[in-house]
Amino acid sequence: MEVLRNALDFSDFPRVDLCVAALVASFLLIFPLFHFSSFAMATMIQFLMFSLYGMGWNTIGGYGGQVDLGKAQYVGIGAYTTSVMLIRWDVPFWVSMPVGMSFAVLWSFIIGYPLFRLKGHYFAIATIATSLVLKDLFEVWDFVGAARGLEISPIKYHPPDFLRLIFKEDVYYYYVILGFFFLGIFYVNWFRKSRLGFQLRSIKDNEDVARSLGINVHWAKVKTYAIATAFVSLVGSFHACYIKNIEPEDTMSLDISILIALMAMLGGAGSLWGPIIGAGVLIPLKSYLKEWLGAKAGLVGIDLIIYAVIIMLISAVEPRGIWGIVEKARRRRSV
């Protein structure tokens, strides 16, 4: 009961925030009615997916301050579990998704337990390494299609298939991921006020102080890493049904890991709205840059240059991202 109340209680935010949030939420709910181009629809789905990735990352990376650059491995675990189970045994999404999540969480404990002995940059590098190793393993594993990957062929099913999440029109995918998006917000809203959330914020600031307040620092990190993983794996499963064609090079690439972290850091790590703002800025930018500069002007790779510039700007100007700038301005006004 108290958990539910905390998850739904946003009263500690200023009214302006809530008004903006309500506006954005209603826009998201009615967006498909406007009949924008399918390109815009695809961009919106990407935005929602990356918001969720970012929210997951934000639990350990933002509130906990543990920069994790290996989330792609969990995208892969989720996506592959769902694909394999659907293709081989015709298992519906709503079963394979939690199974994938369990695999991902289990793997996150195996990875997280030793990795959290490391700190700072060493931890970040180690997460990259584990993710790349897993990707390489998937590239030679025949059972999951090795480097060719897996393809879900929609002809076998009768869309709209709500059990297997096979649809012809993107609008169905849009509403499914939008549902997860709202659930994600409620979850993180609970998380940031929970005991674990408080413990993590204390750990981020000073681990010795956290220890002497009775917090098992290592275990708190491992647990939160698993939570972040569950988010990412869920979206990975969705990704498999939505894209229908997954291969290690694509689903588990370093780009994805970096994009997930970048999203949350640009928007504002350690704040509820941060990852959503970050995804809202970065995903349209990425899509349209690819479309205009990449496809039309032939400037392939310009998006990577822009990410690099963003990383430099965040670290130089405001480590707390866009949300950090907003809060600073707000506080200056109130003083």
Added chain:
Amino acid sequence: MTLLEVQALTKEFGGLRANCDISFNVHQGEMVGIIGPNGAGKTTLFNCISGLYPVTSGRIIFAGRDITRLKAHEVARLGLARTFQVYAATGDLTVEENVMVGCFLRTRSRSQAMARAKQILYDLKLEDLSHYRVSELPVAAQKRVTMATALGLDPKLLLLDEVAAGLNPNEVEEVMANIKHVHSDLGITVMLIEHVMEMVMKISHRIVVLDYGEKIAEGDPQSIAKDPRVIKAYLGERYVREHGGELSPSS
């Protein structure tokens, strides 16, 4: 009843002996001061007792349990809380949220942790500051917040590391009132490292003096103030002259 027993505690960093063969007891309900010049090993002693540093040799017994090899969070759970000398408490949390971090040790429920935090802040007369971020507060207030956070653990023994350092006389009075409240109203045993002699001499029942990592004296404040070794190592002759030590040091 003995609450804390430190037996022949030694802590070495490489070749450096920060604590050397230190033994003393703290009884239930006592207020024990630890004094000594900078670098005497006072904070190291606290870090060893609270489990942040592994000790080189010796034993620490707390409430009848050997805690020598326990980790810091396990020691805290047994009811041994501490504050830090330099502690910008979690900067982006408010005062109340900081205290809640402590309270969450004993409860999972947010509402219970919050109620307890409010009570502690009220008791320490900090409730006006509840909704400030700790990073926005002056040092004096920050130090009192760290005390409040430690109280959230519901400790049996509270180790205070220089809570009065750098404060003006009025602020020292406030901190002293807080410590007295913790000690007599809440019945918590207190051990404090302090350089502010006016305070430590006034409120401690017993004082342990460290110098170069060794315990050079132990006793009640009056006898410590007259102890020639303590005067030579730490207090200085001026302190004795000004504070009515009628005995002039013999060495």
